[in-house]
Amino acid sequence: MDISPLPSGTLYVVATPIGNLRDITLRALDVLASVDVIAAEDTRTTANLLAHHSIGGIRTMALHRHNEHALGQRIVELLARGQSVALVTDAGTPAISDPGAMLIAFARSRGHRVVPVPGANAAVCALSASGIIASRFIFYGFLPAGSAMRRRELELLKPQPYTLVFHEAPHRILECVADLSELLGAQRQLVIARELTKLFETFHRCRLDEASAWLQADSNRCRGEFVLLVEGAAPAVPDEIGEQARKTLSRLLEHLPLRQAVALATEITGESRKRLYALALVLKRSGPKAKDSG
Template identity: 55%
Template sequence: MNGMGTLYVVATPIGNLGDITLRALETLKQVDAIAAEDTRHTVGLLRHFGISKPLIAVHEHNEQQSAEHLLNRLQAGNSIALVTDAGTPAVSDPGAVVVQAVREAGLIVVPVPGASAVITALSAAGIVQPGFWFEGFLPASGAQRRKRLEQLKLLAGTVVLYEAPHRIVECMADMQMVLDAVRQVTIARELTKTFETIHTCLLVDAVDWLQSDLNQQRGEFVVLIHPPVVQKQVGLEAGALRILQRLLQELPLKQAVSLATDITGHKKNELYEAALAIKSGDSLKQD
């Protein structure tokens, strides 16, 4: 490794320490110093793998100042690894300011990839439609959050969000209010950890599911908002689809479609097509 004047952007495990890569370990062992979001957290990671290196704190409150300090060290010939508490620096975590400053100074930035909460959640959700939009964290303010959801509602693909445990219920309630209630959502919690949970349901049921077990409100969340496929395919309004979904939970498909036809007044063919699409989506759920 030629680390002179090089910044290594090193991904660390998002939970299970066994997910660290051999390349990441080799990099952390050979650099001159490690810039970390939380030095206390990183000390534990390094200690687990028998690594001892000088640590430099780089977090959201000092990132601009730290970028100048790291740049000086890199220009002096030091090699530095940049890490966050979990996952990849500069992706919904501190690091982008440092990377930008180093690149603008003409020095080399080397990515050392690893575990990703986004890709981990997508791989286990069974969403067959291609494409996704990574949003990261929504605004903490309810009004601003709902405003942003109104904009995201227009996207055709999967929308990927991060959310903190103390906001997950109110975030899901806002999603239920702004988006179609029959749109599917996958809630991925504590990925790669002991209490990992990957649950898919309709938005209309998401808040109840979270509130039925307080343990499901703990940990860090990745939320996948599925594409609104059914609505686009069959042109039914949310109310009719919700009735159909409820009937399908209790009755065989043909009987549910027949009863939904009587209740909603929609054509039987439209409802049957919608029922098949819903059943197809059900087969992809992860509980």
């Protein structure tokens, strides 16, 4: 392990494991072993991580959402005195659905260097193993706890064509998936990722209207931390496209990748390529014979 002195007056934003304690980078271990102070969401959780990796003798202080403003000023004073500080959360990357953003903004406003030390992130972890084919997604984090505000937020998100990524706590998971089904549409596909990188890691794919039954079929399925991935809204089907052009495109999609099918259908029918492409996206999503490539 490289424990050479770190640049003075630097705030390090250090990602820590979301479950498995070995999911931490060598660079993160170097930084944690070398800083003057570690600002942790929960010092007990961080103490377990440090002990697991045989790191000792580093001063820790608790920085959480209830004291971030006050403690942030103290940490900036430490940076001004030339001390190096590592910011960590209980699991994952600080300031992403966790405390830290206020401290980082305060440190930057005072001219101090802020260095990210990347690593574990629950949303990306879930997406990578979900099987969802989506090059774009919206990371929302935790929806509001109150039903009325949560439903208002979902109404705003409903037309988005991108995969929606939410975090959810076990005590709200059932009411959350019920609102997702009602507000976003029962037929949308959902991937439930639970207890990522831990002993009881689970992935389950179903329609939104099937999620509540699956969760309630086994009480253990409602335990742990959740990432919910909901497929985006289907593009609206253009009304201007004639029936013959629709049939032509549908037949071509049975044998060709999407882009080739659209290009050929445009040439054959003379319809707008843009409208045919939008229709192809709808047919691809709903039709089992449409190819995934393209």
